[in-house]
Amino acid sequence: MLAYAGRGRFLSEALDLNTVVEEMGLLMRATLPTGVSFQYRLTPNLPLIVADGTQMRQVLLNLLTNAAEATAATGGTVTITTGQHDLTLIELAVATFSAAQPGRCTYLEVRDTGCGMDAATIARIFDPFFSTKFTGRGLGLAAVQGIVRAHRGALFVQSIPGDGATFRVYFPLAPGAQ
Numbered sequence: 001m002l003a004y005a006g007r008g009r010f011l012s013e014a015l016d017l018n019t020v021v022e023e024m025g026l027l028m029r030a031t032l033p034t035g036v037s038f039q040y041r042l043t044p045n046l047p048l049i050v051a052d053g054t055q056m057r058q059v060l061l062n063l064l065t066n067a068a069e070a071t072a073a074t075g076g077t078v079t080i081t082t083g084q085h086d087l088t089l090i091e092l093a094v095a096t097f098s099a100a101q102p103g104r105c106t107y108l109e110v111r112d113t114g115c116g117m118d119a120a121t122i123a124r125i126f127d128p129f130f131s132t133k134f135t136g137r138g139l140g141l142a143a144v145q146g147i148v149r150a151h152r153g154a155l156f157v158q159s160i161p162g163d164g165a166t167f168r169v170y171f172p173l174a175p176g177a178q
Contacts, residue, residue, distance in 0.1 A: 014048040014174045015056060017082050017106055024060045025080065032068040035075035043083040047177035049106050055147045062140035063110040063167050069133065070114025070165065081109040087154060087170055097126065097145055098154035104178070105154075105170040112166075117159040125157070144169070 021042060029038060060080075067078040087105050092098045117125070117132075124130045128142040144167075148155050151171055159165035 011052050011054070012050050013053065015051045015053055016046065016048055017056070017108055017171070018042045018044075018046055020053065020056045020060060021080055021082060021108070024057055024064070028061070028064050028068070032064070033072040036068045036071050037075075037077045039077060039079040041079060041081040043081075046082055046084065046106050047104070048174040049151075049171040049177075050174045051151050051171060055151070059144050059147050059169060060108065060110075062144050063108075063169075066140060067110050067112035067114065067165070067167075070116075071112045072114075074114065076113035076164070078113075079109075079111045081107075081111070083107055083109075085170065092154060095154045096122070096157040097148060099149045099152050100154035100170055100172065101152070104173055106173060107168055107170045109166060109168040111164065113164045116161045116163045116165055118161050122157055122159060 021040070025038060025040065064078065064080070070076075071078060083106070085105055085107055087100060087102050089102050092100060092102060121132060125141045126145040128139060130142075145155065148169055148171075153172070154170040156168045156170075157165065
């Protein structure tokens with residue numbers, strides 16, 4: 001709940017997002033459904049971000065868990081991408097959620113080929129305790145939003161029913177990073 005409120009205590013440090021993805025990818029492969037395939041598209045030599053490593057792992061864990069569960073029935077694919085992008089004011093105005101400022105950012109994207117979501121579902125996915133799953137708790141994406149808020153990031157969600165979902169999370173660069 002503290003992560004959702006953006007009031008948790010964080011241990012911020014210069015962090016390589018690719019390293020977090022690689023570490024979590026190994027862990028997730030061992031715990032997620034076997035029919036789900038993972039692809040990585042990691043941009044080499046990403047600029048560092050200032051973030052709490054535990055919180056970044058939580059973001060990735062929550063996004064990967066949801067993506068894998070959405071694709072498990074069909075044996076789909078989850079693609080994890082990292083990169084850089086110059087966020088504009090126009091993009092931030094249409095973000096699903098944003099606490100970011102325009103400028104150069106590093107991003108993490110989790111895309112799945114699962115069942116997708118309609119607009120009404122997307123409008124509620126960050127509500128605490130909202131879940132589309134019978135056994136869901138509805139706290140994973142609420143925590144992601146809170147962590148993104150606390151790290152002054154932005155989050156974009158795109159989805160079409162029957163055509164998967166894409167979550168892209170932006171984080172500002174560490175001071176002096178390019």
